[in-house]
Amino acid sequence: MRRRVLIAALGLALAGLLLGAEDARAGHESLGALLPGSALEGSRLFAGKGCLGCHSVHGAGGTAGPDLGRGILNRPLLEIAAVTWNHAPGMEHVLHEKRLARPTFAPAEMASLLSFLYYLGSLDPPGDRDRGAALFRDKGCQACHSVGKDGGRIGPDLTRYGRYASPLYLTAALWNRGRAMAEAMEARKMVRPVFQGNDIPDLLAHLRSASGSTERIYAPPGNPKRGEALFRERHCMECHAVRGHGGKVGPDLAVVLRGSLMRIAGTMWNHGPRMWARMAERRIDVPSFTTEEMSDLVSYLYFFQFIDPPGNARRGLVVYREKRCGTCHGPEASKPVAPPFTAVVEKLETPLGVITAMWNHAGRMAEIMTEENVAWPLLRSGEMADLIAYLLEAHGAEGPVPGRKGATAPNAARESRVTK
Numbered sequence: 154m155r156r157r158v159l160i161a162a163l164g165l166a167l168a169g170l171l172l173g174a175e176d177a178r179a180g181h182e183s184l185g186a187l188l189p190g191s192a193l194e195g196s197r198l199f200a201g202k203g204c205l206g207c208h209s210v211h212g213a214g215g216t217a218g219p220d221l222g223r224g225i226l227n228r229p230l231l232e233i234a235a236v237t238w239n240h241a242p243g244m245e246h247v248l249h250e251k252r253l254a255r256p257t258f259a260p261a262e263m264a265s266l267l268s269f270l271y272y273l274g275s276l277d278p279p280g281d282r283d284r285g286a287a288l289f290r291d292k293g294c295q296a297c298h299s300v301g302k303d304g305g306r307i308g309p310d311l312t313r314y315g316r317y318a319s320p321l322y323l324t325a326a327l328w329n330r331g332r333a334m335a336e337a338m339e340a341r342k343m344v345r346p347v348f349q350g351n352d353i354p355d356l357l358a359h360l361r362s363a364s365g366s367t368e369r370i371y372a373p374p375g376n377p378k379r380g381e382a383l384f385r386e387r388h389c390m391e392c393h394a395v396r397g398h399g400g401k402v403g404p405d406l407a408v409v410l411r412g413s414l415m416r417i418a419g420t421m422w423n424h425g426p427r428m429w430a431r432m433a434e435r436r437i438d439v440p441s442f443t444t445e446e447m448s449d450l451v452s453y454l455y456f457f458q459f460i461d462p463p464g465n466a467r468r469g470l471v472v473y474r475e476k477r478c479g480t481c482h483g484p485e486a487s488k489p490v491a492p493p494f495t496a497v498v499e500k501l502e503t504p505l506g507v508i509t510a511m512w513n514h515a516g517r518m519a520e521i522m523t524e525e526n527v528a529w530p531l532l533r534s535g536e537m538a539d540l541i542a543y544l545l546e547a548h549g550a551e552g553p554v555p556g557r558k559g560a561t562a563p564n565a566a567r568e569s570r571v572t573k
């Protein structure tokens with residue numbers, strides 16, 4: 154009963170958010186690469202395969218495992234897979250206690266699940282209204298803007314922003330009015346505020362509380378595919394490259410951008426004046442965005458981070474030896490207890506195939522490791538990608554291209570050597 158309520162609540166909260174991801178899959182080649190599987194389908198699997206029984210998302214769900222809604226999985230696909238792998242014995246332990254079978258996945262399901270887990274990282278923690286009130290005062294907003302009864306009259310009254318449940322409305326307005334605001338600040342010799350971390354959601358929490366509004370207007374879910382089109386149409390690409398393709402006036406955004414949607418939106422605001430100056434030089438009109446468009450654009454910018462830098466087979470061999478996979482899988486095993494990779498790579502074929510198999514077999518592996526007294530091999534950042542590159546290359550599959558057979562991030566991965 155309780156479980157059904159939880160699933161319903163999670164479904165409501167996420168369906169709206171994720172619907173956009175599903176239609177984003179259709180059509181567009183390069184974005185098909187960025188959006189593996191369907192995140193909406195992933196949210197269904199998350200409930201249906203029992204993850205929700207142990208894990209909550211922003212407080213809704215089970216408590217045996219950690220809450221996965223807090224941005225801990227805001228990292229590339231194979232890094233999420235590595236984190237999940239590292240925790241496999243701990244999970245196995247609880248599964249055992251609860252007498253539950255380990256849920257298994259097909260590679261396409263795994264892709265949906267992982268893109269869902271990644272999407273969770275785009276959500277900011279809810280704003281803190283007390284912190285927001287302090288920011289509103291300290292950043293000078295209050296000197297120019299009123300909310301409810303109090304505040305300045307230089308800028309428009311912001312009471313109506315209290316209706317919005319999503320900080321994207323505030324973000325779009327800040328960007329669109331940004332230049333006029335910067336001028337008003339300059340005229341009064343005020344320092345233009347910059348945003349960090351969760352500042353924008355905190356400010357919104359203050360606006361909501363000060364306006365006393367009980368209305369809740371959600372932003373439409375971002376559609377990264379439409380965001381990519383906007384990125385081109387609104388001239389961003391004339392100055393910014395994405396993984397090396399595009400202009401060189403501003404930084405390569407796939408290299409510099411990190412974090413949740415609001416962090417990215419905050420970064421855009423922070424760099425506004427220098428960008429506007431460059432736009433003026435090149436006679437590009439500063440583009441303005443509707444909330445929907447802003448949502449699409451930042452989702453697109455967010456999804457860059459989902460693509461892993463390609464693995465390196467030579468480093469992968471070192472990982473394979475260090476983690477002692479060979480003690481069970483051969484060739485150096487004294488008594489091989491696991492299938493040799495030569496036999497399995499044919500059928501695994503892609504990185505997604507490998508991580509799916511690793512998940513599905515983790516239970517049995519954990520058991521044998523306990524029997525054989527081998528410590529669970531923990532994978533650090535980048536090691537999953539290297540290991541997979543080694544397994545696939547050394548054993549004759551075509552190498553470290555996530556998602557051949559339409560699974561995950563195809564060739565884009567080859568170009569995306571991101572320095573970390």
Ligand code: HEC
Pocket residue numbers: 199202203204205206207208217218219225236237239240241242243244247248251253256266
């Ligand atoms: C029977 C309970 C249980 C189920 C079912 C379960 N987990 Fe877990 N999970 C745990 C526990 C306990 C941990 C912490 C293990 C540890 O710290 O070693 C964990 C850890 C994790 C982590 C690492 C989180 C971190 O700390 O960064 C991820 C990711 C994860 N689980 C994903 C999943 C997914 C996806 C599913 C569904 C396919 C799932 N879990 C199903 C109990 C469970």
Ligand code: HEC
Pocket residue numbers: 289292293294295296297298307308309311314323326327329330333334337338339341343346356
């Ligand atoms: C120096 C005065 C000044 C300061 C300081 C200032 N603003 Fe503004 N703000 C303005 C003016 C003037 C406008 C209207 C700009 C225009 O006409 O396009 C505006 C517009 C806005 C809008 C759009 C309102 C609408 O009509 O939809 C928002 C939202 C906003 N500001 C938020 C903020 C926040 C949040 C802060 C603090 C971080 C801030 N402002 C600081 C002067 C200021």
Ligand code: HEC
Pocket residue numbers: 384387388389390391392393402403404406409410417420421423424425427428431432433435437440450
């Ligand atoms: C005329 C050139 C130009 C155009 C057009 C342009 N930018 Fe920029 N952008 C820059 C420059 C230059 C910087 C670095 C500014 C600085 O250092 O403060 C920058 C910085 C940024 C940053 C911060 C990157 C960082 O360092 O973290 C973001 C995000 C960004 N731009 C997004 C966009 C988006 C989205 C568009 C399209 C709506 C766009 N830019 C259009 C020139 C441009």
Ligand code: HEC
Pocket residue numbers: 473476477478479480481482490491492497507510511513514517518521522525527530540
């Ligand atoms: C203690 C022994 C042991 C170690 C060490 C070990 N494995 Fe395994 N592994 C197994 C067993 C046993 C199976 C088969 C489990 C089953 O059939 O459910 C397996 C299965 C697999 C599979 C699935 C193969 C298939 O048939 O689909 C993959 C992939 C895998 N292991 C990868 C690794 C990697 C990578 C490492 C090193 C990080 C590793 N294993 C270390 C025992 C081990």
